[in-house]
Structure formats: structure tokens, C-alpha cells
Amino acid sequence: METTFExxxxxxxxxxxxxxxxVAEHREMYTILVNGKTMPAEVTGRLMYSAxxxxxxxxxxxxxxxxLYENSHAIIHHILPRRTCISRKTSGREFDEQIIAANVDIVFIIQSLDHNYNLRRLERFLVVAAESGATPVVLLSKADLVNESELNxxxxxxxxxxxxxxxxxxxxxxxSHIDEIKRLIGKETTVCFIGSSGVGKSTLINKLIGKDILKTQEVRDEDSKGRHTTTTRQLIPLENGGYVIDTPGIRELGLWNVSTGIEEIFPEISELSRxxxxxxxxxxxxxxCAVLDxxxxxxxxxxxYASYIxxxxxxxxxxxxxxxxxAQERKAKEKQLNKQINQFVKSKFNKRK
Ligand SMILES: Nc1nc2c(ncn2[C@@H]2O[C@H](COP(=O)(O)OP(=O)(O)OP(=O)(O)O)[C@@H](O)[C@H]2O)c(=O)[nH]1
Ligand SMILES: [Zn+2]
Structure with missing residues (x-):
């Protein structure tokens, strides 16, 4: 039986x-929160080499x-089992999983109601959220920029x-509706905000906290795609015991593990396919084919349909x-093991001679 978190x-x-x-991740260095205090931390050599x-x-x-060392820095020995995990494919040519955030209860997908609004992008974010195990909530920001009929x-x-x-x-x-969002963030709840750059993630988090602790884009212009204000992910503890995770704007969100996420987000196609x-x-x-029909x-x-395909x-x-x-990893491990066995046999054989 798998051991539980507790x-x-x-x-x-x-x-x-x-x-x-x-709380934050830098190049092979981490910031952790322990007993109400933040401090730098590194992973053990064992954790690094077995990864x-x-x-x-x-x-x-x-x-x-x-x-803990002198209550000022720490060494990370183990990662506890992740309850939920928001993953994507690393951007660029490397083929690996990148974890956007772990142990998130609610993942807020933000799109702004200006030029960022895009249903295809929304579907992609929804699939990633559905796979994470966290509960997705869609937030449409900048409602003040559109008239009522367009909004509805x-x-x-x-x-x-x-x-x-x-x-x-x-x-x-x-x-408007900030309180409705606030109410979703209960005690001990961890929430994460994902979306393109400039949709208003940091601005919203500042409003939720009631303090301007995150930097936001100075002026709003028509095309703010190229300017990223948030450059690292970070976890912010809230007064009510909850946590908020801010993430840098996402340019391309590549899928990583997909089991039922696509079927969940496209239920009408899943239904037809029967x-x-x-x-x-x-x-x-x-x-x-009922779908093509x-x-x-x-x-x-x-x-x-095109988005689904x-x-x-x-x-x-x-x-x-x-x-x-x-399969390649397995092969490499087998090869390594065979090498060790051969060396062991050889050393025994040489001793006997
Ligand atoms: N009109 C309007 N502007 C908003 C709203 N929310 C945010 N903005 C503006 O949108 C711009 C971008 O907001 P940010 O909070 O910096 O966006 P972000 O998503 O954190 O951006 P990155 O950190 O680059 O990922 C800023 O100029 C904000 O003032 C809103 O509800 N209405
Ligand atoms: Zn079919």
C-alpha cells in the first residue's frame, strides 16, 4: 500500500x-518556509544524484x-508525496516534465477580457488543470474594459x-467580484494563478492580500505580450493560513501527462465517440465516425473539434x-548493473587465482 502524506x-x-x-526555487537553491520563518535551503547530494x-x-x-542548521539555513532530505501537481512539458527542445506548482487545491486560470481572450488557449489550460488533481476555476479579468452585453x-x-x-x-x-474569489480561498487552502503575461495575476493577488507586495506592470498598453513582470514562481502565506502561488506569465503550455483531461474538457466529443x-x-x-458526422x-x-484533435x-x-x-533509462540502468556484476565476478575470479 502506498504511504499517505500523513x-x-x-x-x-x-x-x-x-x-x-x-516557497521559491532558484538555480539549485530553494527558499523554504519552516516554523513561520523563511530561509535558504539546498538538497542533499543523495537526492541530487538519484534524480x-x-x-x-x-x-x-x-x-x-x-x-536545520543554526536555524538559518537547511538541507532538504525528502520530498513528501505530492497530493496534486500542475505539470507541463518544459518549453524548448528538452523533453522533460516541469512542475509549475505542487500541492495546489485550486488552480485559477486567468484570461483577460481584452486581446488575451482566447478559447483555444483556455481549453489547453483547462486540460492541464484537469490533469493536476487540483480544482480549476476560470477567472476573466479586466471586466471593466468591456460593455455589459460583451461581458455577458x-x-x-x-x-x-x-x-x-x-x-x-x-x-x-x-x-467587482473580488470578494467572490476571496471566499474560495479558505483556511489551509493553497491556490495557484496561471495565465499569460499581463492578464493581471499579480494585481489580483495584491488585492486579495490587501497589500501591494507583488510588482505589477506599470502601464497597460495594447500589446504587453513581451514584458514579463513576474519572473519566478513564489508561494505567499496568507493570514488565514492559506497560501497563494504566483507564476510568471506562460507563453506556451505544452501538455505533459494526459490521461482523462481531454475527455473531461470535451465531454460532448467523448459522448459522441461512444x-x-x-x-x-x-x-x-x-x-x-459519430464525431466526424x-x-x-x-x-x-x-x-x-480541431482543438480536440x-x-x-x-x-x-x-x-x-x-x-x-x-525504455532507454531502463536499458541504461541494466547496462550499468551488468557492468557492476562483471566487475564483481572479475574481482572474485582474480582473487582466487
Ligand atoms: N483595466 C484593468 N486593468 C487591470 C486589471 N487587472 C490588472 N490590470 C492591469 O494589467 C496590467 C498587468 O497586470 P499584472 O498584474 O502585472 O499582470 P501579470 O499577469 O501579473 O503579468 P506577469 O507578471 O508579467 O505575468 C497592469 O497594468 C494592471 O494594472 C483589471 O481588472 N482591469
Ligand atoms: Zn470517431
Missing amino acids: QEQQRLLNEGFSIARV SSRKDFPAVGDWVAVQ EKVEEVRRHSPGIHVIAYSATTL ECKFSDCTHTHEPN AVAQGTLDKTR KLKKESEYIAAKTNITK
Whole structure:
């Protein structure tokens, strides 16, 4: 049986470790929060050398077992089991998992109601959120920039694209619906904000905390895509015992692990696919495909279908590539083991001679 978070925590406390939370991550250095105090921390050599991927290193939001030195710095020995984990593929050519945040209860996906508004991007963020294990909530910021009919239209559209998910339009300028967001952040709750640069993540967090502790973009201009004000992820403890995680603006959010996320976010396609002739129908070329039929009849939106297929292909590519990587890792480990066995046998043999 897998050990639970509580069992593992108790075991580590019994061994004399302190339990801390990772607040920020720098190059191989971390800031942790322990007994109400922040301090720098490093990982043990053992943790570093046994790591085979970036996910084996601490991430913001992780609970870790540490050894304290003079109550001013610490060494991280263990990462406690993650309850939830928001993951993406590392951007660029490297093929690895990057953890955006760990142990998050609510993931707020923010889009602003100006040029950032994009349903395809929303679907992608929703799939990543659905995979994380955290509860997604969609926030539409800058509601003050659109008139009432446009606002209602967009909120309705977003609701249709966010099955069973809470959607809130708010304004940090007029403060409308800020309290509704605040109420979702209960005691001991960890929330994380994700979205493009300039959608208003830091501004909202400052409003929620009631203090301007995060830097925000000075002036709002038409195209703020290139300017990122937040450059590192960080966890901020709240007075009520909750935690907020701010993240830098996300340019491209590559899928990492996808099991049921796509089906959850596209329930109408998932429903239709039960009527397809082939149970492994890819809904791209097969005869008697209920999904393709629905597109042809106009009952399934073409752009939504295209978005579904694109995400599906990406997730299949990731799954195939992950299997190859795992097989390569296994092979390398076997090779290493064989080498050790050979050396051992050789040394025994030489001794006998
Ligand atoms: N009109 C209006 N402007 C807003 C609102 N929220 C934020 N802004 C403005 O939008 C700009 C960007 O806000 P930030 O909070 O810095 O955006 P961010 O998402 O944290 O950006 P990065 O840190 O780069 O990821 C700032 O100029 C804010 O004043 C809002 O509700 N209404
Ligand atoms: Zn089909």
C-alpha cells in the first residue's frame, strides 16, 4: 500500500526532521518556509544524484523534510508525496516534465477580457488543470474594459467551454467580484494563478492580500505580450493560513501527462465517440465516425473539434516519447548493473587465482 502524506510526515518527524514548505526555487537553491520563518535551503547530494528527471527535485508548493542548521539555513532530505501537481512539458527542445506548482487545491486560470481572450488557449489550460488533481476555476479579468452585453456574451461562451467549472468575471479596478474569489480561498487552502503575461495575476493577488507586495506592470498598453513582470514562481502565506502561488506569465503550455483531461474538457466529443463504429476511433478518417458526422452536420463546432484533435495528437506524441525515454533509462540502468556484476565476478575470479 502506498504511504499517505500523513504517515510519511509522521515517520520523518520521528526521525528528527522538520517539515517545511518550498516557497521559491532558484538555480539549485530553494527558499523554504519552516516554523513561520523563511530561509535558504539546498538538497542533499543523495537526492541530487538519484534524480532522473526534474520532477525528482523540489518544486514550489512541495512539503519537504529538512535538517536545520543554526536555524538559518537547511538541507532538504525528502520530498513528501505530492497530493496534486500542475505539470507541463518544459518549453524548448528538452523533453522533460516541469512542475509549475505542487500541492495546489485550486488552480485559477486567468484570461483577460481584452486581446488575451482566447478559447483555444483556455481549453489547453483547462486540460492541464484537469490533469493536476487540483480544482480549476476560470477567472476573466479586466471586466471593466468591456460593455455589459460583451461581458455577458463572453462569460456565457466561456461557461460553455468549461464543463462543470466555476467561472468568475472580475475587475481589479472596480473591485467587482473580488470578494467572490476571496471566499474560495479558505483556511489551509493553497491556490495557484496561471495565465499569460499581463492578464493581471499579480494585481489580483495584491488585492486579495490587501497589500501591494507583488510588482505589477506599470502601464497597460495594447500589446504587453513581451514584458514579463513576474519572473519566478513564489508561494505567499496568507493570514488565514492559506497560501497563494504566483507564476510568471506562460507563453506556451505544452501538455505533459494526459490521461482523462481531454475527455473531461470535451465531454460532448467523448459522448459522441461512444457511437463510433470502431472503439479505437481517432475521429480523423474512419467510416461511421459519430464525431466526424456531427462536424459535417454542423452540430459539433469545427474549431472545437480541431482543438480536440490537436490536443489529442500532442498527448499521444508525449505518451509515445515518454515510453521511449523510460525504455532507454531502463536499458541504461541494466547496462550499468551488468557492468557492476562483471566487475564483481572479475574481482572474485582474480582473487582466487
Ligand atoms: N483595466 C484593468 N486593468 C487591470 C486589471 N487587472 C490588472 N490590470 C492591469 O494589467 C496590467 C498587468 O497586470 P499584472 O498584474 O502585472 O499582470 P501579470 O499577469 O501579473 O503579468 P506577469 O507578471 O508579467 O505575468 C497592469 O497594468 C494592471 O494594472 C483589471 O481588472 N482591469
Ligand atoms: Zn470517431
